[in-house]
Amino acid sequence: MRKLWLNLKLFYEGAVLSYIALFRWLRPSTYLATKVLSPLMMMLFFVFLGTYARGAGNESFYVIGNAVQMAAMSGIYGVTMSITGDRWDGTLPYLFASPANRMALFVGRAIIHVIDGMFGVVLGFFWGVALLGLDLSQTNLASLALVILVTTFSTSGLGLFLGSLSLMTRNVMFVNNTVFFLLLIFSGANIEVATLPGWMQSVSWGLPLTRGIASAREVIAGKSLAEVLPLLGGEFLLGVVYVAIGYGFFNWFEFQAKKRGTLEAV
Amino acid sequence: MKLRRFWDYVRVVRVTALMTFRQNVADMFILFAVLFQPLIIVVMAMWMLKDMGGDYAIWVVVGSGMTGLWSSLLFVSGNSITGERWVGTLEYLVSSPTPMQVVVFGKTLSNVIQSLFSMVLSYALVSLMLGTPINIAQPGLFAISVVFTTISFISFGLIIAAAFVVSPEVQRWQNGLEFPIYILAGFLFPIALLPGWTTPLSYLLPPYWAAQALHATAAGTAQLSGLAVSWGVMLGLSVVLFAISGGLFRSVLRKARVDATLGMQ
Numbered sequence: 283m284r285k286l287w288l289n290l291k292l293f294y295e296g297a298v299l300s301y302i303a304l305f306r307w308l309r310p311s312t313y314l315a316t317k318v319l320s321p322l323m324m325m326l327f328f329v330f331l332g333t334y335a336r337g338a339g340n341e342s343f344y345v346i347g348n349a350v351q352m353a354a355m356s357g358i359y360g361v362t363m364s365i366t367g368d369r370w371d372g373t374l375p376y377l378f379a380s381p382a383n384r385m386a387l388f389v390g391r392a393i394i395h396v397i398d399g400m401f402g403v404v405l406g407f408f409w410g411v412a413l414l415g416l417d418l419s420q421t422n423l424a425s426l427a428l429v430i431l432v433t434t435f436s437t438s439g440l441g442l443f444l445g446s447l448s449l450m451t452r453n454v455m456f457v458n459n460t461v462f463f464l465l466l467i468f469s470g471a472n473i474e475v476a477t478l479p480g481w482m483q484s485v486s487w488g489l490p491l492t493r494g495i496a497s498a499r500e501v502i503a504g505k506s507l508a509e510v511l512p513l514l515g516g517e518f519l520l521g522v523v524y525v526a527i528g529y530g531f532f533n534w535f536e537f538q539a540k541k542r543g544t545l546e547a548v
Numbered sequence: 549m550k551l552r553r554f555w556d557y558v559r560v561v562r563v564t565a566l567m568t569f570r571q572n573v574a575d576m577f578i579l580f581a582v583l584f585q586p587l588i589i590v591v592m593a594m595w596m597l598k599d600m601g602g603d604y605a606i607w608v609v610v611g612s613g614m615t616g617l618w619s620s621l622l623f624v625s626g627n628s629i630t631g632e633r634w635v636g637t638l639e640y641l642v643s644s645p646t647p648m649q650v651v652v653f654g655k656t657l658s659n660v661i662q663s664l665f666s667m668v669l670s671y672a673l674v675s676l677m678l679g680t681p682i683n684i685a686q687p688g689l690f691a692i693s694v695v696f697t698t699i700s701f702i703s704f705g706l707i708i709a710a711a712f713v714v715s716p717e718v719q720r721w722q723n724g725l726e727f728p729i730y731i732l733a734g735f736l737f738p739i740a741l742l743p744g745w746t747t748p749l750s751y752l753l754p755p756y757w758a759a760q761a762l763h764a765t766a767a768g769t770a771q772l773s774g775l776a777v778s779w780g781v782m783l784g785l786s787v788v789l790f791a792i793s794g795g796l797f798r799s800v801l802r803k804a805r806v807d808a809t810l811g812m813q
Contacts, residue, residue, distance in 0.1 A: 315721040320726070320727065327727045331597075331737050332596060335596045335599065455577050455580075456579070456580050463585055463588040466592060473596060478595075
């Protein structure tokens with residue numbers, strides 16, 4: 283019982299402290315530029331590009347896709363940097379020397395970013411309604427909230443996986459940027475997955491966000507939660523798989539780093 | 549004496565540009581902005597605009613290349629002075645007899661020329677995707693437009709680099725400035741889609757006039773009168789921006805010598 287309590291405490295403190303550590307150097311203007319202005323402008327860019335391509339009346343496709351894509355902003359950049367930060371700040375040896383439960387420690391890195399990511403997606407939908415005429419009159423908001431939660435979780439799972447990989451490379455931002463931009467193609471945010479070649483569709487369905495974006499489009503079109511449950515369940519399972527793979531890599535990295543003395547090698 | 553000083557400056561620009569190039573090719577963040585991001589945008593734009601017909605392929609090549617040009621200008625040239633601050637060499641740079649503006653000019657020149665490579669790569673990728681080389685309809689005029697684009701982007705880069713040092717508050721908005729220019733400059737869609745009140749903002753931006761000239765000459769729709777306007781405005785804006793950047797660089801020197809806050813983040 284005491285062990286469980288300690289692990290919960292570690293999970294909570296790790297979550298809060300990693301988030302504070304990541305953003306303590308930020309001023310409100312940096313946060314606003316990165317988490318508010320930049321996603322809004324990215325959404326506007328793709329909505330205008332989509333409107334240019336397909337004509338007026340198709341805005342909601344791009345608004346929904348890019349609003350949900352905002353989960354990746356926190357899920358990928360935030361989570362990855364929370365994990366990699368320990369390496370760059372020199373605290374990784376202390377972390378690996380401690381007897382702390384690795385799972386609580388690892389997953390704790392992502393939890394606040396899930397909340398922050400949900401805020402980002404909600405903000406995206408707010409911009410969609412306020413500026414781009416997104417119609418939510420047919421939408422069950424509770425179902426949409428669940429879609430957002432599950433999608434943000436699965437994207438953070440990808441972030442944990444990338445965070446583990448980033449412990450082995452110096453080019454964290456390169457990996458993050460590449461994956462984030464590739465998701466813009468593969469997730470269906472801006473291109474209908476069904477129009478992609480077969481191999482690209484296979485990649486799409488193996489990534490988080492794809493089912494989340496599809497679920498969001500269906501829920502906003504008026505479908506019930508039961509109807510999108512298969513998609514949403516798949517999105518959740520995918521998130522669990524990415525967390526598990528990421529955790530496996532994290533443990534492998536710790537083992538190899540201790541064995542070879544490469545804990546701080548870059 | 550003045551001529552000798554001029555050649556000294558040319559030498560500094562050449563050496564700085566070469567050194568910047570060597571540093572950039574080893575930096576994966578820069579390579580992403582110059583090479584990978586424009587290519588991803590090419591693929592996305594080709595898919596999204598494939599039903600447009602006509603000369604959409606060359607439109608995508610130019611537009612995607614320009615996104616690489618702007619992102620590189622914002623994140624690489626924009627950090628050309630603050631980068632010196634991060635590694636502790638800014639004070640030495642400021643106290644050297646060569647004007648800092650000359651050094652930053654060399655850095656920005658290198659970045660802009662290097663970023664033009666993103667357009668070449670976009671061209672190669674689109675040709676590969678279509679299985680046939682695509683044509684630049686007015687190659688001579690296109691080449692002249694590239695020269696004007698380079699000059700105007702350098703002048704814009706000098707302003708950004710100096711502004712980021714004079715006011716760190718401005719730099720904090722750096723991440724949010726990438727896509728607004730993609731939109732306002734009409735890189736991949738015409739600004740006629742935007743609300744009317746944004747048009748004057750577009751007219752104030754050198755990237756908008758560069759996009760106008762490059763799109764038109766690539767597609768073969770350019771007429772000399774229209775091109776002359778684009779080139780003239782790019783040149784005029786460049787003169788104004790060079791003059792403003794001179795003032796900003798004096799502010800940087802003032803920070804160094806009077807306020808002693810140059811090295812502060």
